[in-house]
Amino acid sequence: MACAVSTEARFDLDVAWRLAPQVQVRPERFGALLYHFGTRQLSFLKSPALLAVVRGLATQPSARAACQAADVPDAQLPSYRRALGTLAAAQMICRQEAA
């Protein structure tokens, strides 16, 4: 199933995102591994906080809300935006409307 195409630079924090279909999450001490069974790509979430954001995406109205729900300080939003943009570019997460 296709995901909305996104790039890091244009990642939209203000729309709703979710884990892509065919993606599984394996928590690890450092954060988590994500595996996409369609693209056979593996990605890393390098902190438990980022894992919390990713897990919260599906139940929040926007990525920004998911960050806030995971207590991400505003000052760190740009780096989370970059991380989420990378995940979107790798089709690990996609827009809810595209799922």
Add this chain to the structure above:
Amino acid sequence: MTTTAALPLVEQFSHGLDAPICLTWELTYACNLSCVHCLSSSGRRDPRELSTAQCRAVIDELQRMQVFYVNIGGGEPTVRPDFWDLLDYATGHDVGVKFSTNGVKITPAIARRLAGRDYVDVQISLDGATAEVNDAVRGPGSYGTALRAMRNLAGAGFTGFKISVVMTRHNVGQLDQFKALADSLGAQLRLTRLRPSGRGADVWDELHLTAGQQRQLYDWLVAHGDSVLTGDSFFHLSGYGSALPGLNLCGAGRVVCLIDPVGDVYACPFAIHPAFLAGNVGEPGGFTRVWRESELFAGLRQPQSGGACESCAAYGSCRGGCMAAKFFTGLPLDGPDPECVHGHGERALATAGTAAAPRPAGDHSHRTSPRRGPVPLELSRRPPEPAQPPSARSGDRGGPGGRPPGPAERACNASPLAGFAPPDG
């Protein structure tokens, strides 16, 4: 990240994970071929081979551990009568499969069955771009078998299957031919390193790359790294300068391990020897306990000493090279890789002498027609490709402190780690 003083991923991995990223499972020691460099000394089936039910139990456990996929090999895994059933069972339980085969069972009908399945990837072994070079290593007729399998896969619309090549002294001059073959079939080329493991120990001296060929390979990889998989095989070549794509870490017992046909768990596929045996999947607690609690793996996850290599400027990129290559050539594990690009391995080998090398364990070779003498190969090889400027593409390969390049194969022979670099705090 900013939450904690997080270690770089490579450091995190060196401390081990709750489950392997990259698990190789040799389903059988039985094989229709007798490749001279077989790293598992395969040929004859082991009578203690795991049953279908035992294999399914292992798959159940891998699903519980969230091992997302396994690399299945052998021997020739497809000669197991239950192979296709186990493949279906694994993919039906969220365990993807990449299997390595010489192609003997990849008929047009099987190719159609495999095509388009998200959870299955196929890797055809080919060690020469011509029958002459391939068959000298893999046996008469094996080139034709592999090519037929590839054409069947391509004909069935299976794109992106892998052509897996063990680099030898005789095929390193064929890199462009391998690449052209892969491109013509819609396949992807995968190059791996010859290890002195299994029967490879017997032929390593005569088949491993010369120093000049290692440089030739490195330059080729730097120029083609984006489109060619390496299974992180060649991290010892990073000692030349810029790091090749990948983790550049020995993952043995940390992110990688091997389950052999009788259920024994080894630190890596190239280390079938009691010194690297961590346990058996049939023991209480199963594979999970072996992975998480075995003394051997716990030891491998402790900080490793680089020994004399630590004073070398290249140590940060090569990390001392391959544990199995050192072990089976009789070099100390905290010493240089036998193929150290700065020549330290050669000097160490000259000092150690071959008598120091441990013999690979568990020989399942066919008992008939043992190979005698050198690999029977005499051919006029193409002259080496003109050397690429060493720095031609090195600037964008993620040098020290740089981000790893984009999607490429990392960590082991199949791990397609995407180039995700989360924010560093």
